[in-house]
Amino acid sequence: MSEASPRSRVRRAGLVYLVLLGAGAVGALLTAPHLDDPASVLAALLPTGAGAYLAWSAYRADRIEATAAEDPGAxxxxxxxxxxxxxxxxxxxxxxxxxxxxxxxxxxxxxxxxxxxxxxxxxxxxxxxxxxxxxxxxxxxxxxxxxxxxxxxxxxxxxxxxxxxxxxxxxxxxxxxxxxxxxxxxxxxxxxxxxxxxxxxxxxxxxxxxxxxxxxxxxxxxxxxxxxxxxxxxxxxxxxxxxxxxxxxxxxxxxxxxxxxxxxxxxxxxxxxxxxxxxxxxxxxxxRPLDGRDVADHLLADAGGAGTPAARRWDPVTAVLGTDAPVARALTSPLMVSLARTVYNPRPDEGHRRLPDPAGLLRLPTRAAVEHHLLAAFLGAAYRPRTGRPGRWTADRARVALRFLARHMERGLDGAAEVAWWKLHHVVPAALPRALAGALLGATGWLVEGTAMELDHRFAPNPLFPPLWEQRGGLGAVAAGICGGLAGGLAATAVITLLCVAAAGPGVSAELVLSRLGDCGSLALVGMTIAGFAFGARPRLRSPSGRHRWALLTGVSSALCYVLAYGNGAGVASSLLYGLTAAVVGADGVLRDPACPAARLRWRWTPRGVLRGLLGGTLLGSGILLEGLLAGVLAPGDGREYLAPPDPSAAFWAAQQVSAVFAVACLLVHGLRTVPVDLGVSVDVRALLANDRRTLGTCVLTAAVVGALVLGTQGWFATLFGSTRVWGATVAESRLWMYLVGLVPALLVGLAIGIRQAAWSRYTVARCWLALRAGLPLDLMAFLADAHDRGVLRRVGAVHQFRHIELQHHLAGPEAEPRRG
Missing domain, CATH: 3.40.50.300 (P-loop containing nucleotide triphosphate hydrolases)
Known part of the structure; x- marks a missing residue:
């Protein structure tokens, strides 16, 4: 029985310490409002920062030491x-x-x-x-x-x-x-x-x-x-x-x-x-070519041994082996002998009476004709019904799918003559996965945000901010921008607008439609900017010729929607700021394809990344502060509150809350990274897919817990230092429910990170696309495993290749035109 190493014990101790510290801090903050002096709780918590840093440093040092101990020989x-x-x-x-x-x-x-x-x-x-x-x-x-x-x-x-x-x-x-x-x-x-x-x-x-x-x-x-x-x-x-x-x-x-x-x-x-x-x-x-005697012995032994009825069927062929006959020259290749065995020999519990007669090979005029015949007949033989194991796919349906895969491999769209499930999205239009992810995140954001607002209003009612479903979903656009860039953000904008129109019912107005387009369009640009700040060694400023002109155009369009909706300049300052920032900072929020599927997550915090996240959140939150300070100029005299309160103090706290959300999003995108499966684990395609799928769920759960705790605690501090309301609810009744409201952006950001980094999401889109357009089975993983069991495909690591390149070339030939659904 093995014992835990000292490094493992130190690592566990550090993690347990951090968990206990976080739980104690949150409990103290929740209890503080019921005390006579809430500020004393803050004073008591301040010295714990040094201990938290010590525990985290010990944990990180142990991880670095474990990595440094890696020996090339091991x-x-x-x-x-x-x-x-x-x-x-x-x-x-x-x-x-x-x-x-x-x-x-x-x-x-x-x-x-x-x-x-x-x-x-x-x-x-x-x-x-x-x-x-x-x-x-x-x-x-x-x-x-x-x-x-x-x-x-x-x-x-x-x-x-x-x-x-x-x-x-x-x-x-x-x-x-x-x-x-x-x-x-x-x-x-x-x-x-x-x-x-x-x-x-x-x-x-x-x-x-x-x-x-x-x-x-x-x-x-x-x-x-x-x-x-x-x-x-x-x-x-x-x-x-x-x-x-x-x-x-x-x-x-x-x-x-x-x-x-x-x-x-x-x-x-x-x-x-x-x-x-x-x-x-x-x-x-x-x-060297195979010896005729060895070929005969192999075919007869596979047919049940010399003298059996199935073996006697080979007598005309074995009689010419070793001569210059076309079939004899073709059967000097191990590949052709293997194909002939599959086509003409019965399997266990299978009779030979319905199988083709090997003597038909003698009538083919050339060696090339024999080889072409065996390649053409192989799939039908490989997909013969098995006794007690009815096949899910017929030979005709399998041929359609395998032809498409062979042509895909011949074209080498991903630079590899192989079938890897996490690379199949290369055959799908590039914008489709991003748009679908954006639509999903937009609908999810609208539903989750509306539900959270209903619960918050039930337990902490505020007549000034009723839970209007026709005004929800903006955070879903942020998540879509993080996950799918501009294509995902615009798809989320369209879905959210349609849902808000449906929620408004017959009383829908042009102001509602235009305001939702402006809100969601500008927030999609926020998501793009968050991804630009969070990904890479440092934010990359685009050159003037490489700036994202479509992002800038989206910012201008959002500002125009605000102007048409409100009849004033409310929303123009923030929209233009977000459009300009998204155009010049970072990429469009889409990571490169991972080298392999994900197995689990790890924290990847760096001081520079934390500082970058705080700066990015502050920059994006300043759009709300700018709207509040310029409220008298942008929307003079009507007394309405648009994107930010007109009071400078209230606008500051509203900007601080929005900055916290965007900063947490930056930190989560930067810190939650995937790690591959362990080397010692046997490479199994289904296991890789399952690990990758679980990674998405782990990412959502981790981000939801961490984000809710941080944003809820931030709201508590805001009330302690003078904010009169948090997330639209009054201070006196919202201290407990601010954690619920803080859960919403954290949950959506975690979902965006999981979809972006997990290859399973792209594979799901690809297999549905291929099932509709190319006739491939919807359960593509099971089809590939079945083709491997039947000897049509071979597995090289975690990918599939055809059993032989000659079979791939045969299927990818010009005569093999796949059907289109």
């Missing part, structure tokens, strides 16, 4: 465990109970530049011996025709090297070159692949290794042995450049393995333009 050991888990199951699925024997011989001189000795020849498991004992340097080139078993041989080598690995040895990792950008930095691409498949490697490395990730640290320390698969899948004009990059970034002495077809590798050695390239100090082996 990270490599965990990576080796994860790689073994990743590929053992895939090897069982690809090799099956009766793996085909694969043999090789030394490659010719024109491919290597020097004659290779016969000791490089071998068969099956000898590949590990060849690599570790028979090479002058750990650098090997594996050449073979399409479907000859190159990837399977690399997987066998990878597992054998991990089994024999010692603590200081590098970890073999399979890198699919088809997903690489030939023009990009090779090591940078390898780092991104490591982080994608093993997300814990995206954490920061110890300071002594520089400001790099754990993945980059392992690469720099030569603790990763790259196995590059699919060199032939690179663009035709990129092969020579990639070879030069391999020589430059993995010089002689750095181990590596590269697989390719011979023709594509020869073309890269002698490019039409540019300097010829050749891998330095690399031995090469050439995979």
């Amino acid at each position: 990270a490599a050991d965990r990576l080796a465990l994860a790689v073994r888990r990743q590929w053992e199951g895939e090897a069982r699925a690809r090799l099956g109970p009766r793996p085909l024997p694969v043999s090789w011989t030394a490659a010719t001189v024109d491919l290597t530049g020097a004659p290779e000795p016969d000791r490089l020849s071998g068969r099956d498991a000898e590949i590990a011996t060849v690599f570790t004992e028979r090479l002058a340097a750990p650098r090997l080139l594996v050449l073979g025709d399409p479907g000859s078993g190159k990837t399977v041989l690399l997987v066998r080598l990878l597992l054998a090297l991990i089994d024999g690995r010692r603590p200081a040895d590098p970890v073999p990792v399979l890198f699919p070159l088809a997903t690489a950008d030939p023009a990009a930095d090779l090591r940078g691409w390898m780092e991104r692949r490591l982080v994608q498949d093993h997300p814990e490697l995206g954490a920061a490395a110890p300071e002594r290794y520089g400001e790099v990730t754990l993945a980059r640290m392992l690469l720099d320390q030569r603790l990763v042995l790259p196995l590059f698969d699919g060199f032939d899948e690179l663009p035709a004009d990129a092969g020579a450049r990639v070879l030069h990059r391999l020589n430059d970034e993995l010089p002689y002495g750095c181990g590596m393995v590269l697989s390719s077809r011979p023709a594509e590798y020869r073309a890269a050695l002698r490019p039409r333009t540019g300097v010829p390239a050749r891998l330095t100090g690399t031995a090469a082996v050439l995979l």
Whole structure:
């Protein structure tokens, strides 16, 4: 039984201390109004700040110490465990109970530049011996025709090297070159692949290794042995450049393995333009065609053994194996043998009478015709009904979905020939997820804000501020601007306006519509500005040519709506201020796509971030103060209160409350960041999706609790120092309910942060879009898992690829036109 480490005990103690301190402070503030001297409570709480800072510093120091203690060898050991888990199951699925024997011989001189000795020849498991004992340097080139078993041989080598690995040895990792950008930095691409498949490697490395990730640290320390698969899948004009990059970034002495077809590798050695390239100090082996006797034994054994009725069906085919017949030449490839076995051999508890006759292969005139026939018949065979397990998808429906995915991978919209559920939003119009998120946040904000105002008015009534549902929802526009930028904010503005019009009923007026458009439009700009202040190392001021002109136009439009609604200048000052700020500060509030799905949240506070959040909240709150101070000029003589009270003191406290809301929003956006799943956990697609979905809920709950406590406490201090009302309710009756009202913006901001950082929200939009437009199943995750079980797809880390690139090319061909819904 293991015991908790000292660092863990310190961390728990610090967290418990902070929780008790917060609970005690809130309890004291709630009790203070019932005492004779409430100010004494504040005086008693002030000295606790030093203890709170000490506890937080101890907690942060322990986290930093734990990170600094990360040893490259320990990270490599965990990576080796994860790689073994990743590929053992895939090897069982690809090799099956009766793996085909694969043999090789030394490659010719024109491919290597020097004659290779016969000791490089071998068969099956000898590949590990060849690599570790028979090479002058750990650098090997594996050449073979399409479907000859190159990837399977690399997987066998990878597992054998991990089994024999010692603590200081590098970890073999399979890198699919088809997903690489030939023009990009090779090591940078390898780092991104490591982080994608093993997300814990995206954490920061110890300071002594520089400001790099754990993945980059392992690469720099030569603790990763790259196995590059699919060199032939690179663009035709990129092969020579990639070879030069391999020589430059993995010089002689750095181990590596590269697989390719011979023709594509020869073309890269002698490019039409540019300097010829050749891998330095690399031995090469050439995979041999399968022996006819081995193929016959494999097919008959899979059919139940020689002499069985299913096996006798193969007699016409086995009679010509080893000859020059088209079917015999086609069945020298492990891929074609595997496809033939799937198409013509029965499964357990399945008769052979309804299956096609293998003798039909003899009537095909060429080898290419045989291969095309097997590729075309494979999907129908893979989706045959299983005994006791009725399939959810027919072969025809699966073919439509798989054709679309194959074409998506061929186009490489996200730069990778793979299916990753968190990247599927690349096929969706870019503005759609933002607009839908904005509409959702707008409707949610209107509902939550109206409900909170109803409850507050019930327990702390204020005749001056009745809970009018037709004037609610502005905070939803702020959240939409944080999450979806201008597109999300405008979508929220439209939804909120429609809901307010519906709540007003037949008595709706033009003033109501225009005022809601002005309110929500300007508050959407506030959300954009909050995201600009909160994200990144520091706020980025746009150059004059790069300013967000649409944001400025939205600010002017909001000001015009106010003018038309009120017939005066109320709202113009704040709208123009928000439009100008959103146009020049930061980005549009949308984070870059995460490298991988989220697993949990962590606090990421920095002194600079806290100061930036306070400054951003103060700047945005000054719009309300400006409206109050200029009330006599903007709306002279009518005595109405518009965006801010005309009294300077009341306007100051109203601005202070709004500033607190915006500052808390800045701090939450800056501090709540996602972290990836643990490296030691087996990579499972459904687990990643579930973790990412739970992250959204955790984000909402965390932000709601923290924001409600901070904003409620801020309201309490405001009443203590002279504010006559808080959130529209009288001071005497609102001290308890100010926490409820403070919960509203915190809840909406937490929802915006969760939607923005969780890949699950984008995946939900993408799968619905693909189901409507491309005919893909709505339960896309289950479909991909089923295709993997049937052998159509293979899993590489947390993503799916087609079982073989030839199958992907066949499905993505011009004749495979997907149906449109």
